[in-house]
Every structure is written in structure tokens, then in C-alpha cells.
Amino acid sequence: MPNSSPAPTTSFASIEVVDRPWFPYLCTEVEHWEWRTSGDGHYNFWMALSGEGYLRCETQTFRIFPGAFFIFSPKQHISAAHYSGPRITRFSAHFHPLKNGRRMTEIENFPLLGGEVQSLSLAQRQIDVIMRIALRRDDDAVLAQKLHEFIAQCTGQRGIIAEAALNPRISEALRIFREAPASVDSITQIAQKLGVSRSHFDREFTQQIGQAPKQFLINCKMIEARRYLESSHLRVGEIAEALGYKDIYFFSRQFKQLVGQSPIQYRKALQ
Missing domain, CATH: 1.10.10.60 (Homeodomain-like)
Incomplete structure (x- = not known):
């Protein structure tokens, strides 16, 4: 019998999706897009599906490219921009990590900056499933489960770029x-x-x-x-x-x- 790989796990048992029904969110940005935030009270999973640009978080700057993902912690200062080439299409979801039914205030290995998924096509298919559930608006428990599985898979790949941050x-x-x-x-x-x-x-x-x-x-x-x-x-x-x-x-x-x-x-x- 072939060995089966264990399911990806996270240090939290589940998540609570925040800012429904607007999130999870999938969109293609305007041609000269910029984004700034001074921090929110939740975590933010953010992935680029197409286009290239640059993202700054606190004192570090990272490239945005298809398959790059970030998990921002509450209250972080973030800015990003796109300057040439195809427009940026991105997926993002706001969430609270839960353990024993309670929100966690600190997560090991978070924030996670400069990750890269191993298979962009697989990630896109999973996001399509998540967005179909999100648009129904009546399956938030299933949505939270699928989103948690997706985050666990992305972080479990350990596809973190050794030199993700720019010089x-x-x-x-x-x-x-x-x-x-x-x-x-x-x-x-x-x-x-x-x-x-x-x-x-x-x-x-x-x-x-x-x-x-x-x-x-x-x-x-x-x-x-x-x-x-x-x-x-x-x-x-x-x-x-x-x-x-x-x-x-x-x-x-x-x-x-x-x-x-x-x-x-x-x-x-x-x-």
C-alpha cells in the first residue's frame, strides 16, 4: 500500500472569516494600482495570481509575482504598487485563527512574508472553489474549513524564498x-x-x-x-x-x- 502524505497542519485548529461578505476577495487591480494600510485587527492572507509589483511591510520590500503569498499579522503597516506589465490579480482573505474555539493573539511563524506556492495552477483551482463557496454566503462554516485547509497547505509547503526580501x-x-x-x-x-x-x-x-x-x-x-x-x-x-x-x-x-x-x-x- 502506498504511503499517504499527512494532511497539512497549522498551529491553529480553525479560523473565523472576517469582513463577510466582502472577503474572501478576488480581483484584478487597476493598471497603476497602489495599496496602503496602517493595520487591522485581524490576519490577512494575500496571494498574487498574475502581474508583478513590489510590496513593503515595515522595513522590508518584497517582489510581487504570480504565486507569491503573504500572511500579515494585525497592525502591520503595508504598502504595495504595480508599475509595468500585466495588471495584478490577487486573492485575499481576512481571518482570526482559532484554537479551542477561541481567537489566538499570537501565532508561531506569523507574519509570513515572501512565500511561494509550489503549484500556481493548483492554488488557482483551490481559490476558485473557495470563491464559489464565499459567493453563496450561507456556508461560512464550510468556507472557513476550506480556507483553513488552503492556508495550511500553502504554509506547509515551506516554499519560502530564501532571499525574498530585496537588498x-x-x-x-x-x-x-x-x-x-x-x-x-x-x-x-x-x-x-x-x-x-x-x-x-x-x-x-x-x-x-x-x-x-x-x-x-x-x-x-x-x-x-x-x-x-x-x-x-x-x-x-x-x-x-x-x-x-x-x-x-x-x-x-x-x-x-x-x-x-x-x-x-x-x-x-x-x-
Whole structure:
């Protein structure tokens, strides 16, 4: 008789699903998505099914990619963003871990940051089952059981990436590019600020992010440009200046190359 693998287990016996009927939640985010939270009173299971981006939790920054998952503990400060490529589709569920019918306040090995499932297709099928149950709204006990089994399986795989967190230098560069792209006069300036040579920084950034820092910075500036075009009455020249461009025509060419429309065409399409 073949040996059967034991069922995955967790340090808690069951869960209580929080924020029904809105969670569990499966969605594809907007193209230039950002997410911030200052913490909630529950745990949060979060998994990316498509798209790539970056997630910051407290002092660490992690890549978001298909199959990456996180379990956030209550009150953690989290932010995430997507800057290029396919949009991010993600699954998330809020829960309280239970033991002997009581909520647990501390869980061994949680928070769990930078996990990776071994089979994304299997995870997607399991999420489909969970979402079908969730949408019925009358099977919360079954929903909690299936969600607990899914969390146990993900954490039991121990598919934790040894170097999931980005190098602190790269994390700081990402923060600058995201939060203040107009302040960056040159990539060399950033490399010097971080205490490395330009060539070393280019190599390290490209290796960890999968994109050269110059292109990533341009993407960040174009995201900001789109926000200005969508939510302000600034003229195109004023937007270019606000993003550190001295040549409006160069700015417009870069915008069209990445977005497929000129800034004026993009704004008109919104009306």
C-alpha cells in the first residue's frame, strides 16, 4: 500500500472569516494600482495570481509575482504598487485563527512574508472553489474549513524564498523612484547616494527587479504623469516640469512610447 502524505497542519485548529461578505476577495487591480494600510485587527492572507509589483511591510520590500503569498499579522503597516506589465490579480482573505474555539493573539511563524506556492495552477483551482463557496454566503462554516485547509497547505509547503526580501539598497531605490521620481536627476546620483558605483547599482537592480533602473524610473514618471492628466488641470508643459523634464517634447515622446497616446490624446480620451 502506498504511503499517504499527512494532511497539512497549522498551529491553529480553525479560523473565523472576517469582513463577510466582502472577503474572501478576488480581483484584478487597476493598471497603476497602489495599496496602503496602517493595520487591522485581524490576519490577512494575500496571494498574487498574475502581474508583478513590489510590496513593503515595515522595513522590508518584497517582489510581487504570480504565486507569491503573504500572511500579515494585525497592525502591520503595508504598502504595495504595480508599475509595468500585466495588471495584478490577487486573492485575499481576512481571518482570526482559532484554537479551542477561541481567537489566538499570537501565532508561531506569523507574519509570513515572501512565500511561494509550489503549484500556481493548483492554488488557482483551490481559490476558485473557495470563491464559489464565499459567493453563496450561507456556508461560512464550510468556507472557513476550506480556507483553513488552503492556508495550511500553502504554509506547509515551506516554499519560502530564501532571499525574498530585496537588498536594502534596492529597496531604498524603489522607494525613491516610487515616492519622488521627479527628485531623481540621474541614476548615477542615486547610486552614489546608496554608496555603490553606477555599474554595480545597474547590475544589482536589474538582477533583483528584472528591469534596468533607468527604465523603471521612466515607468514611475509616466505613472505620475497619468495621475496628473487624470486628476488635475495642469497643462502638459507644467506636468513635464513637475516631473523634472526640461523638454516638453521629449516628455511627450516618452509618454507616447509607453502609453501609446500623446498626453493630450490621453486626456481627451478621459472626457
